[in-house]
Amino acid sequence: MAKTRGHSSKRLTRHVLLAVSLSVSVLLPLLLPAAAATTAVAVAEGDGEIKSALGAGRHGKDKGELVAEGDTAGGGSVEDDEFAGGFGSLDSMLQWAIGNSDPEKLKEEAADVQKLSADELLKRREEIKELMEKLKMPSDADLMKIAIADLKNSSISLEDRQRALQELLVLVEPIDNANDLDKLGGLLPVIQELNNADEEIRITSAWVLGTASQNNALVQNQILGYGALARLVKMGYSSSTEEAAKALYAISALIRNNVNGQEAFHSENGSAMLQHILVSDNIDVRLQKKAVFLVTDLADFQLNSGNPQLPFLSDRLFLKSVVDMLSRFDLDLHEKVLLAIKSILKLSSTDAEDFESHDLEGVLLRLGVQLEDLTPEDQKEFAGEVDALRREVQTLFQQKLKQK
Numbered sequence: 001m002a003k004t005r006g007h008s009s010k011r012l013t014r015h016v017l018l019a020v021s022l023s024v025s026v027l028l029p030l031l032l033p034a035a036a037a038t039t040a041v042a043v044a045e046g047d048g049e050i051k052s053a054l055g056a057g058r059h060g061k062d063k064g065e066l067v068a069e070g071d072t073a074g075g076g077s078v079e080d081d082e083f084a085g086g087f088g089s090l091d092s093m094l095q096w097a098i099g100n101s102d103p104e105k106l107k108e109e110a111a112d113v114q115k116l117s118a119d120e121l122l123k124r125r126e127e128i129k130e131l132m133e134k135l136k137m138p139s140d141a142d143l144m145k146i147a148i149a150d151l152k153n154s155s156i157s158l159e160d161r162q163r164a165l166q167e168l169l170v171l172v173e174p175i176d177n178a179n180d181l182d183k184l185g186g187l188l189p190v191i192q193e194l195n196n197a198d199e200e201i202r203i204t205s206a207w208v209l210g211t212a213s214q215n216n217a218l219v220q221n222q223i224l225g226y227g228a229l230a231r232l233v234k235m236g237y238s239s240s241t242e243e244a245a246k247a248l249y250a251i252s253a254l255i256r257n258n259v260n261g262q263e264a265f266h267s268e269n270g271s272a273m274l275q276h277i278l279v280s281d282n283i284d285v286r287l288q289k290k291a292v293f294l295v296t297d298l299a300d301f302q303l304n305s306g307n308p309q310l311p312f313l314s315d316r317l318f319l320k321s322v323v324d325m326l327s328r329f330d331l332d333l334h335e336k337v338l339l340a341i342k343s344i345l346k347l348s349s350t351d352a353e354d355f356e357s358h359d360l361e362g363v364l365l366r367l368g369v370q371l372e373d374l375t376p377e378d379q380k381e382f383a384g385e386v387d388a389l390r391r392e393v394q395t396l397f398q399q400k401l402k403q404k
């Protein structure tokens with residue numbers, strides 16, 4: 001029984017691969033029968049001087065030879081055509097499609113094609129067309145349904161579950177497919193996988209949710225409606241950098257430019273999670289950069305929408321954790337933190353005196369010295385940019401203090 005299951009999943013993977021690679025490289029020439037026929041005719045008529053796409057001014061009585069020369073001349077689309085003609089079976093086509101990079105084998109297959117006459121080539125092309133029709137490429141919706149059915153099946157193996165999620169990850173990239181995910185009953189099963197005991201599964205499902213909701217208000221609201229944000233915020237506390245990073249990715253995609261999402265983030269205490277990431281010394285700095293980036297993004301959204309949904313951005317303790325990050329030794333982090341402070345300073349809800357109480361002035365001055373004196377030679381240019389930003393923040397801060 002389990003064998004059958006595994007087999008069908010493998011088939012699905014092959015279908016996905018096939019769909020992805022065939023559409024680009026094999027189907028294209030096949031779908032252009034006119035162009036293919038023209039090439040073939042040019043070859044067929046080639047008794048004397050032949051000027052075709054295959055190479056100008058070649059003599060050739062032997063039609064096969066001409067095709068061969070076209071190959072060595074390396075004309076892009078013509079070459080692809082010939083490879084398409086060289087596949088006698090779906091399996092060999094598959095092998096090629098999934099990136100068979102054995103050059104000897106490719107050469108052999110190309111050589112086989114070169115032995116064919118123009119008529120035979122045409123016939124071959126017809127055969128492949130028929131084959132494609134028989135194969136009946138499954139639609140993306142079909143593939144999504146199979147993956148969703150797998151996710152809903154509590155008796156499939158962990159491996160098959162992970163594979164189903166990975167297939168969905170690819171499938172939900174186009175916005176139309178992402179919009180279909182809930183209609184096909186797939187959103188809830190993916191959200192449920194956020195609770196899986198297996199970390200890899202949790203990571204991949206967060207990834208799917210982030211990808212599906214990216215720049216997509218419909219899917220954002222569907223996921224928020226199912227209450228997935230609470231779970232993602234918890235995942236942000238994970239001691240696994242990878243898991244916390246994917247949770248942050250999904251959260252960012254969910255609440256970006258979305259007022260509902262930002263309100264939910266606030267009520268789920270998302271700011272405490274961000275603060276946890278910012279203040280912990282033993283957290284991967286890449287994760288901290290992602291968190292700071294999210295802070296800037298949220299502040300900019302508030303600035304542009306004039307909608308103060310996120311009071312934590314002006315919270316005194318939160319500001320402290322942001323300012324404290326400037327004491328680290330990481331130029332890239334400095335830049336991101338300065339950008340965040342710049343955006344936060346512009347918020348009307350921010351009190352400059354809160355920054356003052358965390359000695360922003362002194363921190364900025366020390367950072368200036370550090371950028372000047374401690375930067376390795378190969379980073380001087382970047383340090384110059386960061387320093388310009390630092391001065392900008394300093395000016396903005398002083399102005400805001402005066403306005404009080």
Ligand SMILES: *[C@@H]1O[C@H](CO)[C@@H](O)[C@H](O)[C@H]1NC(C)=O
Pocket residue numbers: 001002005006149153154155156157
């Ligand atoms: C669920 O998976 C098991 C094990 O792979 C399989 O035997 C069974 O047919 C599947 N059930 C459904 C409804 O697909």
Ligand SMILES: *[C@@H]1O[C@H](CO)[C@@H](O)[C@H](O)[C@H]1NC(C)=O
Pocket residue numbers: 269272
């Ligand atoms: C938010 O989280 C912090 C830190 O865990 C906690 O102290 C605070 O009580 C929480 N607030 C709410 C409203 O849950």
